[in-house]
Amino acid sequence: MSIDWRVLSLLLMTVGLMLLAFPSQMLAQGDRVELTLRLLPRYYYIEIIPGENKTLYLEIENSGNKAITNIRLFSDKPKGWIVDFKPESIGHLGAGNHQAIDVNVVAAPDIDKGEYTLTLIAEADQTRTVTSTVLLVENAFSVWQWVGLGMGALVIAGFAILYRRFGRE
Amino acid sequence: MIERVHEHITGELGTNARTDTIFILTAILLNLITLGINSGIAASNGGATQTIVMFTFVALIIIVNFVAEIGLIRGRQMRRKLLNGLLKMYKDQGVEGYYDPSLLSDYTLRYNLFMLAVLFTGLIAIVIPFVLR
Numbered sequence: 286m287s288i289d290w291r292v293l294s295l296l297l298m299t300v301g302l303m304l305l306a307f308p309s310q311m312l313a314q315g316d317r318v319e320l321t322l323r324l325l326p327r328y329y330y331i332e333i334i335p336g337e338n339k340t341l342y343l344e345i346e347n348s349g350n351k352a353i354t355n356i357r358l359f360s361d362k363p364k365g366w367i368v369d370f371k372p373e374s375i376g377h378l379g380a381g382n383h384q385a386i387d388v389n390v391v392a393a394p395d396i397d398k399g400e401y402t403l404t405l406i407a408e409a410d411q412t413r414t415v416t417s418t419v420l421l422v423e424n425a426f427s428v429w430q431w432v433g434l435g436m437g438a439l440v441i442a443g444f445a446i447l448y449r450r451f452g453r454e
Numbered sequence: 455m456i457e458r459v460h461e462h463i464t465g466e467l468g469t470n471a472r473t474d475t476i477f478i479l480t481a482i483l484l485n486l487i488t489l490g491i492n493s494g495i496a497a498s499n500g501g502a503t504q505t506i507v508m509f510t511f512v513a514l515i516i517i518v519n520f521v522a523e524i525g526l527i528r529g530r531q532m533r534r535k536l537l538n539g540l541l542k543m544y545k546d547q548g549v550e551g552y553y554d555p556s557l558l559s560d561y562t563l564r565y566n567l568f569m570l571a572v573l574f575t576g577l578i579a580i581v582i583p584f585v586l587r
Contacts, residue, residue: 429496433584437577440516444523444573451527 319349320356320378322407322416332423336394341418345375345407346383353378353409358386361404365393368403378409390420397429398422456543463540467533474529478568481522485575488515492583512580519576523569530565534558 328341347353354377358370371387378384388405404417488511495504537558544550 427587429584429587433581433587436512436516436584437581440519440573440577440580443516443520447520447523448527448569451524 316351317349318351318353318411319347320353320407320409320412320414321346321348322405322414324405324416324418328418330400330419330421333390333392333420335392335396335422337391339390339392339420341388341390343370343386343388343405343416344383345378345386347378347380350380351411352380353411356407356409359406359408360388361406362390363393363396363401363403365396366401366403367391392420392422396422397427456547460540460543463536463543467536467540470529470532470536474526474565474568477522477525477529478572481519481572482575484518485515485572485579488512489575489579489582492579493586496583496587508583515576515579519572522572526565526569526572530562533561533565537561 323344323346325342325344331339331341333339345356345358356375356378358373358375360368360370362368367390369389371389375384390403392401399422401420401422402417403420404415406415407413492508492511495508498504541550541553541555544553
């Protein structure tokens with residue numbers, strides 16, 4: 286059997302070029318470990334009242350092609366906040382599977398109003414993933430509002446004194 | 455001579471009205487401008503410097519409003535005295551029937567309303583920025 290070296294070299298050159306151009310498609314698919322954390326869209330930039338419980342719905346998905354084990358969930362939260370996950374950990378998540386997680390958030394009761402970032406972290410034996418959301422603290426009756434009201438009361442009292450003192454005909 | 459005194463009193467009344475208008479407009483305008491500035495500062499979540507600026511403006515509001523209130527109280531008293539003199543003069547001249555004495559109480563009410571307007575715009579200018587903060 287004779288080998289046509291010209292055809293063979295042309296074939297090898299074509300394969301080489303394709304490898305350079307599309308490496309991921311050409312290479313045999315190996316084990317891919319990919320964990321995705323997704324917060325439902327309406328839970329981004331939501332309002333939260335200090336001291337009250339707010340539940341966020343999170344979805345964790347194994348978007349790779351290998352099972353992921355021992356997934357622990359925790360958060361990077363502002364000081365004084367309480368963040369609980371239900372469930373707190375997942376023992377095994379098969380490839381292509383996903384699971385819903387409830388995240389109960391309680392903002393510190395004495396916190397000032399404003400925007401706060403909450404980072405949610407999922408750490409497994411094989412990988413780690415992070416997502417974050419911005420929570421808007423509203424209706425917080427902060428010390429500044431007391432200061433404002435106090436000054437308003439002082440002005441009214443001052444006016445009443447002025448009116449009585451200078452208002453005598 | 456009585457005509458000169460009459461001119462003097464009416465002139466004083468005119469000056470009094472102008473002075474009171476300046477007090478009212480200055481106080482209300484300052485209150486509204488400061489309300490805007492302090493609300494902007496409060497919404498920006500600023501630091502210590504901005505808080506100091508905010509409190510400085512609050513002190514300015516308090517002082518200007520108190521000055522305006524005292525000015526209006528004095529203005530009201532002055533107007534009453536001038537009008538009482540004018541009424542007495544009209545009585546002496548036998549023309550008091552042309553001037554209704556109830557105008558005196560109307561002026562008092564009007565002055566009280568002006569003072570309330572100044573006081574409440576001042577209160578809003580002080581309290582609202584702190585509520586926004």
